[in-house]
Amino acid sequence: MRLSNPIALLCAALALVLAGCSGGGDDLVRVVFIGEPGELEESGLRLSPAGQHLRAATAEGLVALDASGGVVPAVAERWVVTDDGLSYIFRLRNSAWDDGEQIEAEEVRDELRTVLRRLQGTSLGRDLAKISEVRAMTGRVVEIRLTSPLPDLLQILAQPELGLRRGGAGMGPMAASRTEDGWLLEPRPPETRGLPEDPDWDERIRQVFVRVLPAREAVAAFDAGQADLVLNGTLANLPLADVGALSRGTVRLDAALGLFGLRVRSDEGLLADAARREALAMAIDRPQLLQPFNIGGWVPTTRIVAPGLPDDIGTIDERWSDLSLEERRALAARRIAGWLGEGEGRIARVTLALPPGPGSDLLFARLADDFAAIGVALDRVDDPEQADLVLVDRVARYGAARWFLNQFACPLRGGLCSPEADARVEEALSAQNAIVRAALYAEAEAELAASNVYIPIGAPIRWSLVRGGVQGFQENRWSIHPLLPLAMRPI
Known part of the structure; x- marks a missing residue:
């Protein structure tokens, strides 16, 4: 995963340094996940919450989750479900991999089959056990067949672990570059993802810097103005949210299911x-x-x-x-x-x-x-x-x-x-x-x-600290907060 060109990377790094010194600005949203720094990885299939969000930003699946937790089109622009609920047919949008090659149905089929095999032995693999076959019907149509109806299939396919990658690299809504202590993410222009061009794109978006800190450090960073958003708070560290941070932001609770x-x-x-x-x-x-x-x-x-x-x-x-x-x-x-x-x-x-x-x-x-x-x-x-x-x-x-x-x-x-x-x-x-x-x-x-x-x-407890100028954050029952909506500038 990389930013689109070296000049963009240099500018991004400079912006990051300036933001760290000045307490942030309009060109950068600083997101901190509560956890241990080693958890900010998006490789493998057993992802931490931070890894899940990074994977979702850099490798879309057939469908994805929006800020409210709803299923939305991603690599698939639309789909139909047969009357018996045993077949889901996805029409791929006209998009390309990071190297410019067209995303074809055969590649999507092969990647899904690989992920399904690798997920065997996990709880997510059990959730997907009703999938009996994945087929490439034409160049841009993929079919998933089930042994019996699975009304939640789209929700499961939207999980970050089902993000499509080729050679370890995905084509998500954001390009990411590793820094010394986190990841810097830049939204990709919509036309590079098979979507209509947005002439005001550069004015509407900003970069997102993501890192992971232990709970006390995460809350302290928010209180000091060095973080705009803190995610993945649990009951174990909820009392820390009352230490000073309320004067600079808001504690937001997801009505989580689990x-x-x-x-x-x-x-x-x-x-x-x-x-x-x-x-x-x-x-x-x-x-x-x-x-x-x-x-x-x-x-x-x-x-x-x-x-x-x-x-x-x-x-x-x-x-x-x-x-x-x-x-x-x-x-x-x-x-x-x-x-x-x-x-x-x-x-x-x-x-x-x-x-x-x-x-x-x-x-x-x-x-x-x-x-x-x-x-x-x-x-x-x-x-x-x-x-x-x-x-x-x-x-x-x-x-x-x-x-x-x-x-x-x-x-x-x-x-x-x-x-x-x-x-x-x-x-x-x-x-x-x-x-x-x-x-x-x-x-x-x-x-x-x-x-x-x-x-x-x-039910599990999940809380976040959200500064007033952050756009695109919504509480939801899955405690998933996509990074792309957070990159939108305040209107």
Whole structure:
């Protein structure tokens, strides 16, 4: 990936230096992702949030996500879906690779097939398991065939990992150049991407500089005027957003869809029995758990699959709704006491791995109090591989039960799992009827819930710091904030 010419690169570098000295200007938008600096890479298939955004900016797929999280045309200018939902036919726009050669359907087909093979063994690969064939029909038409309808296929194809590349280089809406501590991105003129020419393009756009910093440094950079936008904030570091930054910008919360809870990794001792694992889940006071964070609108849940999704047929309810918190804890305490009384030397103690940060400290303190209420001591460890429980904090890629269930598939080996739940999900691969598929997913969720291999808490928290002059930022449930809209100058 490179800027269009050496002169542009020199000017961009000079602008970057001047912006760093002066606190920024109209010609540069400075974006910081919270994380570790090594995460700002867009190679491979397991991308960090920063890597996902960089990949999406430099290598478009057939479709992409816009600032609101909606699916929009990308390499494909339009598409049709057959009445049975088993075939998606994409018409490619008249665009070229970075070296000027035309993008042909055969190349797109081959790249998609390669990506699908490489994704096998990942949760995203499981999401795409219904694809049975990718065909090049003519020079600019590609067909994707499915084993059964997948209403969320376009949303999945819009994921950054499905960006099309040739020889490791993609043709995205932005050209990128590596700097010492980040990436400098320049929007490509629309006519280079097979789109109508915009005579005012140079006046409408500006460059974007992207880097990754630990949470405290990211917030400090924003507070000092050295960053216009901070992305990928989580509950672990949310308290830092209140330290000075509010005087210079705004904390924005995505109403994210996904998983936030505890995955059980150990099947020994106290956690060997599903009923005792359930005891831990029953002990948590979910409505009060995040009270110290003062997050308006956050809704706790005891369900694994987010309630109210389009394929939710209403057969799975919130758990223990007929019991008060005190009644739940009394039942849970009896189970723990019964296990302790069955053998000498037993200790009701479990370990939990959380990411570092003041938010994690608050969360741990609350969970420790909840578990103590049923006679279980909670210890914190740094290494997830050595923990009995690990925090799952993950934003969904699309809004269907299948995504949630795929996160706990046994082949992924992220912790305890349910082969019975996997079997129901596998059955749904070939089910043609939407109601039948939804019923199979409900059965799979019920199997997972009964096994108590995951303790749901609620939806994940994602926050950003956004300066007033930044255009193109919108909250959305996928916590994806494309870089190209951020490059637009304020009107």
